[in-house]
Amino acid sequence: MKLSLNYREIEGKSTGFWILLGGLALIIALAGGATLFMEHEGHHVTGMSNQIVWGMPHVFAIFLIVAASGALNVASIGTVFGKPLYKPLGRLSGLLAIALLLGGLVVLVLDLGRPDRLIVAMTYYNFKSIFAWNIILYNGFLAVTIVYLWLMMERRMNKYYKPAGFVAFVWRLILTTGTGSIFGFLVARQSYDAAIMAPMFVIMSFSYGLAVFILVLMAAYNWTNRPLGDVILYRLKNLLGVFIAAVLYFVLVFNLTNLYATEHHGIERFILLDGGIYTKLFWIVQIGIGSLLPLAMIYHPTVGKSRPAIATAAALVIVGAFAQLYVILIGGQAYPLVLFPGYEVSSAFFDGQITSYSPSIWEIALGVGGIALALLIVTVAVRVLRFLPETLEDAAIDPHAAGSGK
Amino acid sequence: MSQFLPALRVFAVLLSLLLLLPQAATADDDDGGDKETLPFSELSFPEPERRFSATQKCVRPVAEMRRNHMTYILHQRDETMHEGIRTRQYSLEECVNCHAVKNDEGEYVPVNGPDQFCASCHSYASVNIDCFQCHATKPVRPSTLHTQSSTETEHTTRELSGTINPLLASEGPAQ
Amino acid sequence: MSESSNLADIARRNFLTRAGAVTGAAAIAPGVFLSVTASARPADEAVTARKRWGILVDTNKCASGCNDCVTACEEENGWGHSEPESNPEQKAHWIRTVDIRNKSTGFAKTLPIMCQHCETPPCVDVCPTGASFRRADGIVLVDKHICIGCRYCMMACPYKARSFVHEDLHDQKPWAPRGKGTVESCTMCVQRVDKDRIPACVEACSADNHNALIFGDLYDENSEISKALKAQDSVEIRGDLGLNTGIRYRGI
Known part of the structure; x- marks a missing residue:
């Protein structure tokens, strides 16, 4: 029999805890100041322009939103696919999903030209707009995940959490489809306008979200001196490897399809060959440092067993994620719109x-x-509520898992 | 539980600060924050130079305008923007044409300037007006809203209908 | 070509709306008729879908180096010199002249590009709040009162016709309100069109005797623009997108 799982708040009395809390608060305060300055001055103080319409805030926001959806994956594997190994991680998974989404939405909203009109975004809807759908999807995701978490955490309601988990799972797939479609539906732009954007974003969310999850999990258990067994960690890192490879596959198909169509040779040449920073980011950071290197580290027979290496691999995936989003977002806009195919244009x-x-x-x-x-x-x-199991050592979660390798 | 309170407090303060950021970003548009509070009757407004008619100062009775000017302007705003209806009676440009006054040098002062017509009352009521981030604050071309001898003009043919979207109406001051 | 089918569409719609108007007029009261002449629309009457405004640009008459339509637009709508803090990439452009040169043949042209006033505008589709909208008479506008400045319309526009205002503005024109944090574009001089005048760019072009721009009602088969479109070929920029633009070009 497996040991009963005890979830417990972290102690949160150490200096380290307060330094972490204070450090994060300080960063938020600085960000708040920066935002006030931007909103007061207008966007002319940013690098964004009428050519690069969406910039760094959107890279961060989309990363956070996509990772939020992916972070819920761990809970879904436990609930929807009934893998007992993942069940103890469900609460943290849900919490991370909510936290990342909130972080992303705050960035997105504070970059608006008129953030003071947030109420307008909530009261006027154009239902043909994928953006408007996303407003509903994001708010709904928060609500669904909160209910899911509550059902998971409230013992008396436990019997209902499976359907909630299923709803959350479907909702998050739709949500990331919506996020990808923000780009997929842009018919006019050479670099977007592809149905594959939606599933590619779903796969990207699996990878980004799991990488964030692994890092947070390792940090939380390391800093609180709670045991984290190899079984669960190796399972997660192997899964991350699969997701990294899946993202690579989608990137490959996306670019191959574009390469086949002469119409898209311009943008492909720009990203893959002579786009300067974007080409470097694509090949060196996204593909090299962000995908192939972590893949090698994860599946290496000895390195793949080292905890620092696993943490590094997860961190590299996040670095690669930023590069990928930067290339998609900024690179896609830096390449000019083609109004007159076959013509040189200037104005x-x-x-x-x-x-x-x-x-x-x-x-x-x-x-x-x-x-x-x-x-x-x-x-x-995690300080005020019971999100983290006291122990995730191999014997505690599934004594048979280690032996059977299942 | 008490051991969680500090953390909760920090969290609550930070969260509320973040939620307030957008408001704070526009806070500097408010004027007169350091003024003593006055009874409304003692507020002074620059008087417009013209009257709408012999019997009426503004395009509607003053008491009505005081209470409902935002509804008239908002209604006009949507009709002009979306339907191209360009009657002058409730046009914001005509508000400005009448209510912006000249200074001693004979130049117009922005109607949203401190102590000017819009700002004096709005800062008293602590209501932020958003109109003049986009709209002109000084008269530019002559008024086409002629002062009339009666309140009935060609411009009143479209009365305010009773079907104003309540949502729009309730947002009036902020827009 | 899709051009001809679009024009056929216009003609059909024209007929249908006319027919609707006539029956509507007959239904109001015996002896009372709505006039459907080209005279000025009363100030208190809403625009209708019986008209669709458009501009035909004859690039053969567009002189290289001429910028008169652009300066006229700046003058009328108050952009161009209103954003001292913004860098050139950030400054607003409602209309711009573009030089094009065919890479293989060397054929070169100059032409103005502004909002193309599509019948099915991508900017309107993507706008989350409905601030981006198409007026009944075909003019595509931004309702800056409900624009939240998300710039998704700028991502969606195939023509780069839209600009975002990057700083506080002062001394705007009363007839062309614009301000920080919202998106704007060519309004086809809606403030003039509503008073039966022609857009500033078209006026400037004919004032110089270039006459490269014809403005008018695409649904009125007797209008100068409809006759010109019927008589000779014209194209839409990015006609492949099937947006049925209100701005059409000749000579490219």
Whole structure:
């Protein structure tokens, strides 16, 4: 028989805990200041322009939103697919999903030209807009996940948590489909306008979300001196490996399809060959450092068993994720719209030119603030509520798992 | 439980600060924060130079305008924006044409400037107005809203209907 | 070509709306008729789908180096010199002249590009709040009162016709309100069109005797623009997207 699982708040009395809390709060305060400055001055103090319409805040926001959806994956595997090994991780998974989504939404909202009109976004809806659907999907995701968490954590309601888990699982797939479709539905842009954007974002969410989950889990158990067994960690890192490979597959298919169509040779050449920073980010950071290197580390017979190596691999996946989103978002906009195929174009409004983008410190601060907010929510939540099992050592979660390798 | 309270408090403060950020971002548009509170009757407004008619100062009775000007402007806003209806009686431009006054040098002062017509009352009531981030604050071209001898003009043919979206109406001051 | 089918569509719609108007007029009261002449619409009457405004750009008459339509637009709508803090990439452009040159043949042209006032505008589709909208008479506008500044419409526009205002503005024109944090674009000089005048760019072009721009009602088969479109070929920029634009070009 397996031991009964005890969830317990973290103690949160150590200096380290307060330093973490204070550090995150400080980052959030700085980000708040940066945001106030941007909103007061207007977007002219940012690197964004009428050519690069969406910038660094959107890279951060989309990373957080996509990772939020993926972070819930761990809970879904336990609930929907009935894998007992993942069940003890369900609560943290749900919490992380909520925290990351909140962080992402705050960044997205504070970058609006008129954040003071948030109420308008909530009261006027254009139902043909994928953005409007996403507003509903994001709010719904928060609600669904909170209910799911409550049913999971309230002993008397435990019997209902499976259906809730199923709803949350379907909801998050739709949510990430919606996020991907923000780009997939942009018919006019060479670099977007592809149905594959939606499933690619779903797979990206699996990978990003799990990487964040592994890092948070390792940090939480390491800093609180709670035991974290190899079984669960190796299972998670192997899963991460599968997701990294799946993202690579989608990137490959996306680019191969574009390469086949002459129409898209311009943008492909830009991203893959002579796009300067975007080409470097794509090959070196996204593919090399962010995908192939962590894949090798995860599946290496000895390195793959080392905890620092697993943590590093997860961190590299996140680095690669930022590179990937930067290339998709900024790279896709830097390449000019094609109004006259076969023509050289020039104008006072930078038609036909590749536009440069250098993010300002303000927008980076806002984005980092979103990450800090997500982490702060997690830190406080595990301190006040019972999210983390006291132990995740091999014997505690599933004594047979280690032997059977199932 | 008490051991959680500090953390909770920090969290609550931070969260509320974050939620307040957008408001704070526009806070500097408010004027007169350091003023003594006055009874409304003692507020002074610059008087417009013209009257709408012999019997009426504004385009509607003053008491009505005081209470409901935002509804008239909001209604007009949506009709002009979406339907191209360009009657002048409730046009914001005509509000400005009448209520912006000249200073001693004979130049118009922005109607949303401190102590000017819009701002004096709005800062008293602590209601932020958003109109003049986009709309002109000084008269630019002559008024086409002629002062009339009667309140019935060609411009009143479209009365305010009773079907104003309550949502729009309730948002009036903020827009 | 899709052009001809689009025009056939217009003609059909024209006929249907006319027919509707006539029956509508007959239904109001005996002896009372709504006039459907080209005279000015009363200020208190809403725009209808019986008209669709459009502009035909004859690029053969567009002189290289001429920028008069752009300066006229700046003057009328108050953009161009209103954003001292913004860098050139950030400054608003409601209309711009674009030089194009065919890479294989060397054929070169200059033409103005502004909001194309699509019949099915991508910017309207994607706008989350409905701030981006198409007026009944075909003019695509931004309702800045409910624009939250998300810029998704700018991502969606195939023509790069939209601009975001990156700083506080002062001394706007009363007839063309615009401000920080919202998106804007060519309004086809809606404030003029509503008073039976022609857009500033078209006026400037004919004032110079270039006459490269014809403005008018695409649904009125007797209008100058409809006759010109019927008589000779014209294209939409990115016609492949099937947006049925209100701005059409000749000579490219």
